[in-house]
Amino acid sequence: MPGKTIAEKIFSRAAGRDVFPLERVWLDVDLAVVRDFGGPNVVLEYDKQFGNTCPAHPDKIAMTFDYQAPAKVTKVAENQRICREFAAQHGIKSVYDVQYGIGQHVLLERGRVLPGEVIVGTDSHMNLLGAVNAFATGCGTTDLTAAWKTGKLWFKCPPTFKVIVNGSLSSPTGAKDLTLFLMNKIGTDIANYRAVEFYGEAIDNLDLAGRLTLASHMTELNIKIPFFSHSPSVHSWLEERAGRKIEPIEADADAAYEGVLEYTVEGLRPVVAAPHYPTNVLPAGAEGVVGQKINSGFIGSCSNGRIEDFREGAEILKKAGGKVHPDVRLIVTPSTKEVAIQMLHEGLYDIYMEAGAMVTNPGCSLCTIGHHGVLPKGDVLISTSNRNFEGKLGRGGIIYLGSPAVVAASSAKGVITDPSTL
Amino acid sequence: MKFKGKSWVVPDDIDTDQIYHGQYLPVTDPHEMAKYALTFTPGKENFPNEVSEGDILVTGKNFGCGSSREHAVICLQYNGVSCIVGESFSRIFYRNAVNLGYPVLECPGITKMVTEGDEIEVDLDSGLVKNLRTGKTITGVPLSDVEAEISNAGGLLEYLKTH
Numbered sequence: 190m191p192g193k194t195i196a197e198k199i200f201s202r203a204a205g206r207d208v209f210p211l212e213r214v215w216l217d218v219d220l221a222v223v224r225d226f227g228g229p230n231v232v233l234e235y236d237k238q239f240g241n242t243c244p245a246h247p248d249k250i251a252m253t254f255d256y257q258a259p260a261k262v263t264k265v266a267e268n269q270r271i272c273r274e275f276a277a278q279h280g281i282k283s284v285y286d287v288q289y290g291i292g293q294h295v296l297l298e299r300g301r302v303l304p305g306e307v308i309v310g311t312d313s314h315m316n317l318l319g320a321v322n323a324f325a326t327g328c329g330t331t332d333l334t335a336a337w338k339t340g341k342l343w344f345k346c347p348p349t350f351k352v353i354v355n356g357s358l359s360s361p362t363g364a365k366d367l368t369l370f371l372m373n374k375i376g377t378d379i380a381n382y383r384a385v386e387f388y389g390e391a392i393d394n395l396d397l398a399g400r401l402t403l404a405s406h407m408t409e410l411n412i413k414i415p416f417f418s419h420s421p422s423v424h425s426w427l428e429e430r431a432g433r434k435i436e437p438i439e440a441d442a443d444a445a446y447e448g449v450l451e452y453t454v455e456g457l458r459p460v461v462a463a464p465h466y467p468t469n470v471l472p473a474g475a476e477g478v479v480g481q482k483i484n485s486g487f488i489g490s491c492s493n494g495r496i497e498d499f500r501e502g503a504e505i506l507k508k509a510g511g512k513v514h515p516d517v518r519l520i521v522t523p524s525t526k527e528v529a530i531q532m533l534h535e536g537l538y539d540i541y542m543e544a545g546a547m548v549t550n551p552g553c554s555l556c557t558i559g560h561h562g563v564l565p566k567g568d569v570l571i572s573t574s575n576r577n578f579e580g581k582l583g584r585g586g587i588i589y590l591g592s593p594a595v596v597a598a599s600s601a602k603g604v605i606t607d608p609s610t611l
Numbered sequence: 612m613k614f615k616g617k618s619w620v621v622p623d624d625i626d627t628d629q630i631y632h633g634q635y636l637p638v639t640d641p642h643e644m645a646k647y648a649l650t651f652t653p654g655k656e657n658f659p660n661e662v663s664e665g666d667i668l669v670t671g672k673n674f675g676c677g678s679s680r681e682h683a684v685i686c687l688q689y690n691g692v693s694c695i696v697g698e699s700f701s702r703i704f705y706r707n708a709v710n711l712g713y714p715v716l717e718c719p720g721i722t723k724m725v726t727e728g729d730e731i732e733v734d735l736d737s738g739l740v741k742n743l744r745t746g747k748t749i750t751g752v753p754l755s756d757v758e759a760e761i762s763n764a765g766g767l768l769e770y771l772k773t774h
Binding site: 230331 | 624626628629632633634636637638639651653672673676677678679680681684699701702703706707710711755756757758761766767768771
């Protein structure tokens with residue numbers, strides 16, 4: 190019998206027997222998370238189906254309010270209340286309310302996500318938790334209702350592709366550029382429903398923030414879950430957060446892969462994803478891209494909302510003259526309260542606000558239309574988020590995706606700008 | 612299970628914001644969700660008013676990519692769309708449909724043999740799809756064992772009552 194991939198190891202542990210690719214199995218769920226979007230639908234369905242009976246494991250349920258935080262319409266306020274009341278009724282202690290920030294990031298910071306765990310949530314980017322080799326996946330409300338009641342859920346064990354990324358990145362090219370480069374190369378078809386394991390020099394060099402950036406784009410390639418080469422620094426951060434020693438999870442040397450893809454990012458320059466697909470990737474300096482007038486910029490989201498991202502943006506903003514262009518509205522949103530506090534301590538709020546940017550409270554911000562800063566028809570946004578689908582932030586709004594460096598440089602110049610040319 | 616109905620056709624990569632836009636996410640009533648189905652899909656802005664009970668949706672590749680919102684399935688279900696036949700589906704959309712016991716059939720090649728408005732017949736169990744206007748047939752990929760069990764039970768929550 191060949192060795193196991195990371196996905197096969199996690200599935201086998203959670204199923205209590207050897208599991209092979211494409212098998213459908215019921216797994217024990219370690220954490221079942223709802224947001225203020227989806228969450229109320231789960232609670233209402235749960236009450237309808239199961240009345241007052243208690244969930245299987247209240248300690249394995251978490252709620253994170255980041256869709257519209259704090260609520261700006263009463264319907265969302267009611268939805269959040271529905272969730273809070275359910276939590277109080279059933280002794281669910283892990284309610285990370287509107288002040289905390291983006292759910293997955295909050296759960297990571299609080300040591301609630303560990304390698305090898307099975308996690309589900311009402312967010313299609315749950316799989317960014319693959320950044321720490323947890324198996325996490327976005328689900329609908331029916332799935333979450335069932336997982337709360339039974340503690341289990343059905344899954345198909347994904348086959349795995351090995352993706353090797355060689356070369357090293359040199360600033361201001363960073364993890365976002367590597368990510369968008371791979372998005373364009375891999376596309377939405379070849380790894381559909383697959384797990385991927387990332388290896389190679391460029392991956393080994395990614396810190397947690399960089400791994401989160403790459404992992405948070407996998408949904409857009411239809412990749413079920415990404416996993417990563419072992420990183421001693423990420424692992425010790427996780428142990429510190431969990432407050433105990435934890436076992437890393439790695440693939441066996443003789444694991445069987447469906448395929449191997451190999452790329453190099455040596456010499457890569459900053460790129461953007463042009464409208465309306467995240468895979469529509471072009472050099473930031475390409476004709477037809479560079480010089481494109483923009484109306485707004487956004488640094489934040491579950492892709493690029495870590496302290497490292499805001500440091501990068503601030504550095505480039507300073508290099509580009511320290512001021513946001515008068516025709517541009519730059520919105521800066523820390524992913525979590527912890528990141529916001531660190532930004533304060535490092536003086537990053539001052540840099541952004543004095544430059545003319547707007548720093549908002551933690552949350553998903555301009556990743557959904559639920560938040561402030563949505564687009565009128567014809568406006569162009571350059572964003573560090575992970576989706577630029579047509580109409581996402583308002584009918585007729587146009588979205589480019591890029592790194593914090595690209596967004597900062599472009600926001601300073603008023604037009605899409607390759608930060609390496611500053 | 613067999614379905615016969617008039618077809619609606621949408622192209623590749625229709626994402627969940629086009630099926631059910633994020634601005635309607637706070638909605639929890641499925642009848643209200645139905646009012647917004649496909650209204651952000653170019654050319655289908657008036658779909659909820661024009662669709663009839665029993666119509667069938669034919670989609671391009673990667674239908675339902677994007678968000679995990681189950682609203683995207685429910686809004687079609689509550690418009691009386693009897694089933695969806697697609698070149699391929701995004702994973703979460705497909706899973707949500709199975710969990711709701713809502714008929715979906717993956718059928719590569721379907722968009723090449725159906726023009727919007729054609730009457731088609733879908734046999735979910737065998738995967739056979741027939742275009743009643745042209746007489747042409749094509750075979751899709753029926754649900755696998757576990758998925759079929761869940762779907763045939765009426766969805767995941769019904770399934771759990773007996774398993």
